[in-house]
Amino acid sequence: MARKKSQLSDKIDINMTPMIDVVFQLMSFFMCSLKIVAPEGDFDIRMPLGKSASAVVDDQQVPPIRVKLSAQPDGSLAGIAMNGNPVADFNDLQRKVVSLVGKGRGPDSLADKTEVEMDCDYGLKYANVVRAITAVSGTVQDGQIVELIKKIKFTPPKAGK
Numbered sequence: 131m132a133r134k135k136s137q138l139s140d141k142i143d144i145n146m147t148p149m150i151d152v153v154f155q156l157m158s159f160f161m162c163s164l165k166i167v168a169p170e171g172d173f174d175i176r177m178p179l180g181k182s183a184s185a186v187v188d189d190q191q192v193p194p195i196r197v198k199l200s201a202q203p204d205g206s207l208a209g210i211a212m213n214g215n216p217v218a219d220f221n222d223l224q225r226k227v228v229s230l231v232g233k234g235r236g237p238d239s240l241a242d243k244t245e246v247e248m249d250c251d252y253g254l255k256y257a258n259v260v261r262a263i264t265a266v267s268g269t270v271q272d273g274q275i276v277e278l279i280k281k282i283k284f285t286p287p288k289a290g291k
Contacts, residue, residue, distance in 0.1 A: 194244070194245045194246070194247055195212060195213060195227065195230065195244060195245070195246045195247070195266070195279070196212070196213055196214075196246075196247045196249060197210065197211070197212050197223065197246060197247070197248050197249065197262060197266065198210070198211040198212075198214075198249045198250075199248065199249070199250045199251060199254055199258060199259065199262055200251055200254075201250075201251035201252075201253045201254035201255075201258075203253070205253050205254060205255040206255060206258075207254065207255075207258045208251075210222075210223055210262070212226055212227075220261050220262060220264070220265040221265070223262065223265045223266065224265040224266070224269060224278075227246075227265070227266050227278055227279065228269075228278065230244070231244050231278060231279065241277070241278050241279055241280075242280065244279050244281065245279070245281040245282070245283065246266045246279050246281065246282045246283070247282075247283050247284070247285060248262060248263070248282060248283070248284045248285070249284075249285045250262075250284065250285075250287070251288075252287050252288055263282060266278060266279050266282065267279055267280065267282065
């Protein structure tokens with residue numbers, strides 16, 4: 131009896147060859163049945179034609195617009211200035227941006243070439259920053275979104291002011 135128990139406890143070898151064959155068959159099946167979709171990743175984007183090196187430089191270049199948002203000690207909005215000139219409110223800011231860049235659209239419009247630099251006081255409440263971004267980036271007219279300036283950057287925050 132002791133002899134039979136020792137024979138049963140010996141290591142049993144599992145033949146891996148059939149299992150590897152099945153894996154290779156499955157792999158070849160999926161490779162052969164794979165259908166490659168040709169338009170995958172094609173987003174139908176119409177890019178503007180490139181300009182040659184001898185193209186005339188565009189004279190309609192708007193300098194960067196600098197918007198300064200000042201804060202009161204409690205964090206509320208104290209004032210808005212655009213390029214050093216005071217602005218009454220966010221609607222007035224939007225009207226001034228529209229008067230500078232116009233309502234043209236597309237890659238050659240002034241709105242696409244213009245960049246706004248936002249200089250916000252350190253303690254200013256975030257809601258005022260969002261309202262300023264909304265004022266310079268677009269409007270809603272007749273239920274349609276009219277995009278203005280897409281390039282908006284911020285000056286580094288200055289603590290202590």
